[in-house]
Amino acid sequence: MDLHQLRHFLALAEHGNFTRAAQATFITQSAFSRSIQALEQNLGCQLVERGTGGRGFALTVQGRALRCRAREIIDGVSSLRADIIGLEQAPAPLLSLGCGPLPAARLVPAALAEFVDRYRDTRIDLRVDVPDALKEYLDNGEIEFLIADLRHIETSKGYVTQALRPRRFQLFCRRHHPLQTADDLSFRALADYPLACSSLPAELRVLLSERAGRGSLPINMECKHTDILIQMVTSSDLVGIAAEDVVAHLVSHGIVERLSFVDAPRGLLIGGTCFGVVYRADRRLSTRAIDVIETIGRIDATYTATDPATAQTFDLAI
Structure with a gap:
């Protein structure tokens, strides 16, 4: 599991559609689908219940739980990056x-x-x-x-x-x-x-x-x-x-x-x-x-x- 997979999953949960989520993350739809499948394999559970004929989907119980945790993880990484960079950048003299x-x-x-x-x-x-x-x-x-x-x-x-x-x-x-x-x-x-x-x-x-x-x-x-x-x-x-x-x-x-x-x-x-x-x-x-x-x-x-x-x-x- 990596951060890219978590970001792709959050995009899917936000847009509610594989095609729009793939466009929002600037990758092809096939690559986007493989990223979600890899995330499910890494976690050992199904996150998305796909509709018949490939139309629509719904988040499973595990998927809904991951959506909250994934947002916390992504926000925490962004905050950590800002904090570390800030240590190297002392306030400019005024x-x-x-x-x-x-x-x-x-x-x-x-x-x-x-x-x-x-x-x-x-x-x-x-x-x-x-x-x-x-x-x-x-x-x-x-x-x-x-x-x-x-x-x-x-x-x-x-x-x-x-x-x-x-x-x-x-x-x-x-x-x-x-x-x-x-x-x-x-x-x-x-x-x-x-x-x-x-x-x-x-x-x-x-x-x-x-x-x-x-x-x-x-x-x-x-x-x-x-x-x-x-x-x-x-x-x-x-x-x-x-x-x-x-x-x-x-x-x-x-x-x-x-x-x-x-x-x-x-x-x-x-x-x-x-x-x-x-x-x-x-x-x-x-x-x-x-x-x-x-x-x-x-x-x-x-x-x-x-x-x-x-x-x-x-x-x-x-």
Whole structure:
């Protein structure tokens, strides 16, 4: 008797027909019948009472008893296999972190890309959310650290904060956008086009609405995921607003065009968002978390403002 014979017998009991049972176990009907006969010979009893003319069948008393025992045996073997394999597979290390929509666009993916090459066995739990939600995840122990705009997170002595370089914002559009044809592009030209952004700071929202000649800035869409914003901008007349490092990357790959205005307000040139890493002082960071934070700091140190004239005062923008 072997497990194949028991599986064939269970298939016969389930389907109630030799032909369908043979098809379900992917063998010929003749081979299936021989397997059932061999099982009866091995057990020394009849398991199936076949009808006259080969039509239909019924399980004998021994057959009904075997059906219950065979199911227990098959399930036990499957459980045993899973248990044995599980002994060889220790749980994969887990890195849990959170970040705001803006650092999720360029900075954090770049750091995690380097990280996965060094720790290929690690599972990553990355949560992209607003600062208040991230801080709650941190306090509850659901993440080890977060990267977000420090101006929107209230911290105390119980937290460790590592400030990163501020990012200013830039406006961008698809290639061959109507705004690209203007020789002296004025900020008021924005009044004729829909706008979309990712987590625009409140002070820039007010600034843009004033200079664009609107009582309020009608942002048509504000989203957490920059890739959605980019796809919409590249396929419509939508004007996007994003952090400068995101725009610079897209421009360098010929995906979008940067918009420059002759009357651009100084607040737009030097204002932006202040990234920072935050974690709890009363909790020890894992080796992997420390590695990612160091990688983020190293990548962040390479970031500089595009406009040399404002680069010197860029760190003082916030």
